[in-house]
Amino acid sequence: MGEIFSDHYTHADIDRLFAYADAPEANPGGNKVQKTVDWLRLTNKQSLSPLDVLGLLLENILENPGWDPSSGDNWMRVEEPEWSINLKDQQERIKKVLSRSGLSYSVGGNIGTANATPTASLDELVSQRGLSAVEVEMKRALKQVEDDPNAAAQYAGNVLEATFKAYLSKKKIAYNENGDTLNDLWRLTRDDLGINPKDLETKDLKKIASGLGSVVDGTMYLRNKRSGAHGRTEAEHTASAIRPRHARLVIHSAHTLAAYVLECLDDS
Template sequence: MRKEIPAPIIAVLSENMPAHETHASLDNLFSYAEAPGEPPEGSKPVKVQAWLRRANKESETPLIVLGRIIECYMEIPDLEEKRSSLFGEPPLNAKKEFREKLEAILSRCNLTYLPGGIVSDGSSAPSRSLAALIKGRDIPSIDQEFNRALASVISDPREAVSAACNILESVFKIYIADEKLDMPQKQDLQSVWKVVRADLGFSPGILEDDDLKKILTGVLSVVDGIGAFRTHASSAHGQGRTIYNLKPRHARLAIHSAHTIALFVLETWDERKVRKEKISLDK
């Protein structure tokens, strides 16, 4: 589904970009972003607003245009928050403030900026929660697949589905290694998931609550479905006679499902660690 640049983002850009750009640099930046048409007439705020609105009307992928435009603001190096002035007052760094405004408005519009000038609309609440959870962990494999999945939702749904499945595989393999469990001989998604769910007690048969049983049974089916989806429809394998016409909405379904399950596993794992530490301290 083609997604346009939301109006609140256009408002923030047209209000703030003129302070950082000349007419010439605006023309160069929008040309780099492959925004359609010639530079609009008018003041700098009018030019930014008109060009972004035109991108929404004429560009096939407005979010790609947006990502390239804001890349230079989102990827500035960390700057000193305090710089002395003649009067001893530390003025707020304008570029840092602009970046924070962009981060806030993107989040409000359910968009995510990824390194490399990519704006993704594949970030749901589970995705944002998972991003926060893995941010403090030294797990580059999960972080890489997480970014790859969100970055490919629109441009390459098959690639996004493959990355979504890889996220689960990475989480499960790391769990097995860190908990010193026996790695299965066949290390596909279903095999490593079987080891993890057994160790964490994700078996519907041991639960007393019927409603939780239904949910957990569904989770087991979803993991199998994501693995099968990657096998039959993603970029991880060659296509047979049947060609799947994958859409971004299909990729989002796989990503959101994978992120929800990965989040549940990591949170359960963390809770178990806390419980073990408490028991150890009580002894």
């Protein structure tokens, strides 16, 4: 990051960026590379949420689309400019380092341990389609995994709900905006996709289709019965608490199903 920040930013830019990310206020000084490295170390030691700071520091670089040949005067240019090639190389370097540390970046400046392949795939599909409602729930789920696993499970259910509604809306299939449960929305989506278990002939496909229904049913149960959405006594809250690994299981399962549903829109 020190090298990359030195290429991208002036000293003043780096100062403003660390301030924007709520890093410790003490500016360590030095050249751009050393200042970035030392400020990151201070952040890791002093910040209550160093990964939140890191995500905001990386947001501008990792979400920069690079050269767009269709915009402005670029349509006459055949070769991608060097700055854009360098940017993409730097983006890949950052993502590889995060991956080696068991971390990953998701849209909106979020760094988390839950962003595995299903989430990355869903993130890409959501970005391509501009599905802001799904994106909001994804961010909420990923940010809560470690600090509030129950809330993360709740938001994973919200991801499925937003996905099903997006699918049904685009296919012009009527549903009750406020009255339909997650299972109701899934049944409408499932039937349109042609994966209702009772309509499938092979035993293997029936099991898989039934399993998808179980993911929806289990996610809805966690969201409604074990999430922070309902008031509880301290004893009830402790008894219903789930661990981060359970929240990750819910998120991965929900995101895999959501990605499948959105991919099916391409085939329709």
